[in-house]
Amino acid sequence: MELGVGIAKIRKYATSESGDTVEVVERPKGGLSVVLADGQSSGRGAKWISTMVVRKVITLLAEGVRDGAAARAASDSLFTERGGKVSSTLNILSADNQTKTLVITRNNPAPALVANNEDIISLGEKSLPIGINRGTRPVINEVGLELGLTTVVYSDGIDHAGSRFGDSMDVQTCLVALLENEDPSPQFIADSLLLNALNLDRGRPSDDISVVVLRVMNRGEDEVRRMTVRLPLDLR
């Protein structure tokens, strides 16, 4: 079997950089973690915050610190550094080879979606961004890794998509439709959800948007690990 991750990101229209940061890190005992942070506001300041949060979390994860403790440490760091004036959302998706589970850690009002084939649940228990209060705790869910498991987390650009035009995006309904395709790849799902949001924003995203999809697939006949990155390049 194969574990696949697809990530698609776009920055707010007419800003120089995205305030969202997503990084993938190997776990010391096998498996991987994907860390997504969305820094308050947009542009350079937001990028600084989200980079700081993601760096903190992946450094701790690489040392073997558990996801929940890493999230609390990032929250305390941001709270201390910025005196509770700056917030960031934080999501950690960790696929652990030893426990054969997926751990979903949220400091994000937006839900995480978990689908077992076409049966979808929304993990929407109340969850606060980090950095505003002392001692903010993440909401943590753990599910067994099994064939067809699909998890989606995203930054709030998805929730804002289309709001200028009185529209909104029902991510769960979109995901149901996407999973009706023949064995969709996580990158296809991430790209499709992002495209849907972009269309609602008439091609000009009103906020930074990031979508992370993790999926267990019946592929991978070989023992090769692969990573592909593609980003726009302006050489003018």
Add this chain to the structure above:
Amino acid sequence: MELGVGIAKIRKYATSESGDTVEVVERPKGGLSVVLADGQSSGRGAKWISTMVVRKVITLLAEGVRDGAAARAASDSLFTERGGKVSSTLNILSADNQTKTLVITRNNPAPALVANNEDIISLGEKSLPIGINRGTRPVINEVGLELGLTTVVYSDGIDHAGSRFGDSMDVQTCLVALLENEDPSPQFIADSLLLNALNLDRGRPSDDISVVVLRVMNRGEDEVRRMTVRLPLDLR
């Protein structure tokens, strides 16, 4: 235009984990860096070393430290920590959006290949692994980012491929052949080079093998950044 990175990795046959570590990190002023380290020997000890080296480098890069300084810092750290008894190779590929250049940093006897379309040069100036001597310096080359630029770096599993059977791999010749395809993706090039090495090893790699390919392509009509990760998953 689009900047693409393709990474393919496999561990030595009959070992539990690869001693190679590859990570991709966003650069603070735009662009990205790919960091590859191959820790001495194989298995868990090698993994610990390569993880430590890559962590050190990406933490410094994320703070805005220049590639050469980050490589020297990683070398000094490893030398201090292990008393000069443990070595690691290190490669950094950095595509910088500001300078519009690709910086190739090597502490690795294996060369880096740079192709402008089908015209290939091998950057093979003598370069030592880090960790053995105090003050080891990397070899650094810088080339302009332009359409068709393709760069390949790899761990020494490629150089050892087939040696048990009296065979060896000519990476440059393989790359020439691969670039004759119609606009090959970096992932296709990385997968093909790894497959070639695997075949020379009769399907049982005699060492950890990692291949990193970076390529500037004429694609990317949108402003979306994408990252895809695929890894084998054993749920039994």
